[in-house]
Amino acid sequence: MTINCNGKLISLETPKIMGILNLTPDSFYDGGSYKNEQEILQQTExxxxxxxxxxxxxxxxxxxxxxxxxxxxxxxxxMPVIELLQKEFPDIILSIDTFRSEIARKAIDNGAAIINDISGGSLDELMMKTVGELKVPYILMHMRGTPKTMQSLTQYDDLLQDMIYYFSNKVTEARSFGIHDIILDPGFGFAKTTSQNFELLKNLSLLNMLELPVLAGLSRKSMVYKTLEISANEALNGTSVLNTLALQQGAKLLRVHDVKEAKECIDLVAQL
Known part of the structure; x- marks a missing residue:
């Protein structure tokens, strides 16, 4: 199980970690944390x-x-951050978290390697066509609506069955546009209640029937801190617990704010 990132074949037989770098002022955990080049470079390093x-x-x-x-x-x-990171870290692999095909094309043309689309192509009809033309790995997430509306769209007949149907159709569509490397992201917290998030985690291994790598994005999310009645700043320990469970369910990628602790989860689970 490999993905091709700018000519580098990355094996996912051993789970890998994506480090999160948010450039937004209003992200739920680290919004506005990296305000200048030095802070961005220090966190990336x-x-x-x-x-x-x-x-x-x-x-x-x-x-x-x-x-x-x-x-x-x-x-x-x-774009300035893509340029900055590539200048400082010439071998860096950059994933771009966007649902817009125009952003995807410009980022890949300037050296990025992966497109991470929270909408699975649903918010930009040109996204899958663009990714297919760019020949890069595509992270395809499950979500309903938009970030503004998704919390009102949590009614499912059967959550896991609906998700498998969604992914089956989306993967077929992606393949039709020539997308070869596809990663599935079940979208914890996106159009799902807290109880649905835990149901999804409990049954995450069912997504393995699609024979594609699964990404778990659980880092410091509300399913951790609301359940424990703490803040996102206090949710690292809970995140590590859920990352461990996701790895045991077959997750091949962990998308996290705290890389060291996620790596420890991977190393320990590997000994089981």
Whole structure:
């Protein structure tokens, strides 16, 4: 099980870590944390040193009820950072967290390697066509609606069955556009209640029937801190517990804010 990132074949037989770098001022946990080049470089260097295989850069907050950001503003936030990181870390693998095909194309043309689309192509009809033309790995997430509306769209006849049907159709569509490397993200917290998130985690291994790598994005999310009645700042221990459970269910990628602790989860689970 491998993905091709700018000519580098990355094996996912051993789970890998994506480090999160949010460039937005309003993300739920680290919004506004990295305000200048030095802070961005320091955080990126730390995540790479701690074991991240790639850095997932986002310039559009997807937290519930997040404000809309124009394409122009997303580009203004994103492109200088892509240039900065590649200059400082020439071998870096960058994943771009965007649902816009225009952003995807410009980011890949400027050296990024992966597109991470929270909408699975649902918010931009040109996204899958664009990714197919760019020949890059595509992270395809399950979500309903938009970040503004998703919390009102949590009614399912059968959550896991509906998700498998969704992914089956989306994968077929992606293949039709020539997308070869596909990663499935079940979208914890996106159009799902807390109880649905735990149901999904409990049954995450069912997604393995699609024979594609599964990404778990659980880092410091509300299913952790609301359940424990703490804040996102206090949710690292709970995140590690849920990451461990996801690994035991077959997750091949962990998308996290805290790379060192996620790497420890992977190393310990590997001994079982």
């Amino acid at each position: 730390k995540m790479l040193a701690d074991g991240a295989f790639c850095i997932d850069v986002g310039a559009y907050s997807s937290r519930p009820n997040a404000k809309d950001v124009s394409t122009k503003e997303e580009l203004q936030r994103l």
